[in-house]
Amino acid sequence: MNAIEQAVRWLNDPLNWTNPGGILDRLGEHLSMSAAAVLLGCLVAWPIGLWLGHTGRGGGAVLLVSNVSLAIPTLALLTILPLTFLGFGRPSVVAALAVFAVPPLLANAYTGVRQADPEARDAARGMGLSGGQLLRRVELPLAVPYLAAGFRTAAVQVVATAALASFVNGGGLGQIIRAGFGLDIAAGGGQIIAGGVLVAGLAVLVELLLALVERVVTPRPLRRARRGADRRAADAVAGGG
Amino acid sequence: MSLHLSYRAEPENPWFSWQYVRDNSDTILAALREHASLTARAVLIAAVVALPLAVAAYWFRSLAGPILALTGVLYTVPSLALFAFLAPYLGIGVVTVLSVVVLYALLVIVRNAMAGLNQVPPEVREAAEGMGYGRWRRLFRIDLPLALPGILTGLRLATVSTVALVTVGVVVGRGGLGQLIFAGFQNNFYKAQIMTGTLLCVLLALVLDLVLAGVGRLLTPWLRGRVS
Numbered sequence: 001m002n003a004i005e006q007a008v009r010w011l012n013d014p015l016n017w018t019n020p021g022g023i024l025d026r027l028g029e030h031l032s033m034s035a036a037a038v039l040l041g042c043l044v045a046w047p048i049g050l051w052l053g054h055t056g057r058g059g060g061a062v063l064l065v066s067n068v069s070l071a072i073p074t075l076a077l078l079t080i081l082p083l084t085f086l087g088f089g090r091p092s093v094v095a096a097l098a099v100f101a102v103p104p105l106l107a108n109a110y111t112g113v114r115q116a117d118p119e120a121r122d123a124a125r126g127m128g129l130s131g132g133q134l135l136r137r138v139e140l141p142l143a144v145p146y147l148a149a150g151f152r153t154a155a156v157q158v159v160a161t162a163a164l165a166s167f168v169n170g171g172g173l174g175q176i177i178r179a180g181f182g183l184d185i186a187a188g189g190g191q192i193i194a195g196g197v198l199v200a201g202l203a204v205l206v207e208l209l210l211a212l213v214e215r216v217v218t219p220r221p222l223r224r225a226r227r228g229a230d231r232r233a234a235d236a237v238a239g240g241g
Numbered sequence: 242m243s244l245h246l247s248y249r250a251e252p253e254n255p256w257f258s259w260q261y262v263r264d265n266s267d268t269i270l271a272a273l274r275e276h277a278s279l280t281a282r283a284v285l286i287a288a289v290v291a292l293p294l295a296v297a298a299y300w301f302r303s304l305a306g307p308i309l310a311l312t313g314v315l316y317t318v319p320s321l322a323l324f325a326f327l328a329p330y331l332g333i334g335v336v337t338v339l340s341v342v343v344l345y346a347l348l349v350i351v352r353n354a355m356a357g358l359n360q361v362p363p364e365v366r367e368a369a370e371g372m373g374y375g376r377w378r379r380l381f382r383i384d385l386p387l388a389l390p391g392i393l394t395g396l397r398l399a400t401v402s403t404v405a406l407v408t409v410g411v412v413v414g415r416g417g418l419g420q421l422i423f424a425g426f427q428n429n430f431y432k433a434q435i436m437t438g439t440l441l442c443v444l445l446a447l448v449l450d451l452v453l454a455g456v457g458r459l460l461t462p463w464l465r466g467r468v469s
Binding site: 003163180 | 314405408418422426432442450
């Protein structure tokens with residue numbers, strides 16, 4: 001009778017997991033969609049962010065991208081992109097999600113390079129490194145903790161946003177919630193909550209997992225400085241306070 | 242044959258249509274009004290709840306960790322999931338939308354207000370204490386005014402992201418301009434309707450952001466000379 005019991009019963013039914021369009025199918029769609037979007041975001045945002053940070057120009061543009069993207073409703077992008085040349089289906093959903101992955105990736109790549117110790121940069125120059133070598137051998141390694149932090153923020157955000165793909169029948173775990181809302185709230189309440197638990201659980205799980213990965217890829221000497229770095233990078237996204 | 246085909250060209254479906262805006266001004270205005278009022282109410286409620294929380298975390302350092310951790314976890318939870326948790330209990334309607342939106346705005350405001358309060362220079366705090374300021378008087382005369390830039394940044398961020406988030410409310414039937422966007426999608430992909438909803442969303446966010454920026458300028462006259 002009560003919605004939580006219904007949700008438990010719904011989750012406890014093996015058919016709901018293995019059916020075509022069941023939980024496992026949706027989970028696979030959700031993860032592949034998110035992975036593709038984050039990958040696309042990285043391919044676009046990291047080179048630009050690193051280059052802008054290297055040249056020291058474009059700080060204003062990075063800020064602008066971050067702030068404007070906040071104001072664009074996810075729903076709008078998800079409905080607009082299928083009507084363009086991308087067409088219906090996976091490509092447009094992935095593109096829409098990638099748009100929301102770009103700002104954190106870009107801002108953190110930019111900040112990561114900018115915060116590299118100017119003395120290290122000067123020393124590398126003195127050793128005769130060219131601009132490209134400087135970026136590759138000095139600035140990029142020093143920016144890795146920031147890149148990792150940006151990746152984590154972007155990935156979690158994309159996994160969370162991917163739930164909205166269900167609005168355009170794009171698949172993913174959100175579809176379970178939407179299907180529940182499609183029923184009557186009294187009949188679908190259990191399924192709605194079950195879907196919510198799955199979506200929220202996946203997002204939190206990804207967050208925890210990536211936090212762990214982030215810790216592992218950060219070189220030990222840089223770990224102490226990282227705590228402040230997170231906040232500084234977040235400030236960059238937030239408009240510099 | 243070709244003449245015949247050209248005669249039956251597909252019906253026009255432009256991205257921008259002034260005709261659509263004129264013909265449906267009532268619906269559009271109603272959606273805009275709903276969107277603006279939902280946003281305003283959400284940010285107001287969130288601010289009223291968030292500021293005392295931030296002050297509590299500022300006064301009692303042991304509270305800061307748990308508050309930040311909790312807000313961090315809550316922020317990870319996708320909006321659609323939050324709707325899913327609340328809708329079966331709060332029903333289909335304004336209350337559910339408002340609850341979800343308030344929750345996210347709350348997190349943004351708390352974080353920025355805490356950052357702002359923690360930036361108050363210790364010398365200033367000590368000077369105020371030396372002058373015999375009590376805890377409350379120091380809060381209102383010293384701490385809060387100095388933290389105002391941080392608080393305002395939080396309010397602006399919360400407002401802009403709330404405008405975007407309200408659209409997700411279509412899932413429980415109250416999405417303001419989101420309803421316009423979604424209806425356009427379902428209504429044979431009516432591009433003009435989708436685009437109008439989207440542009441009004443972005444415009445609303447921009448206007449509200451500018452208003453808050455203006456208020457901030459008025460409230461912090463001592464910062465005006467400096468370059469931000």
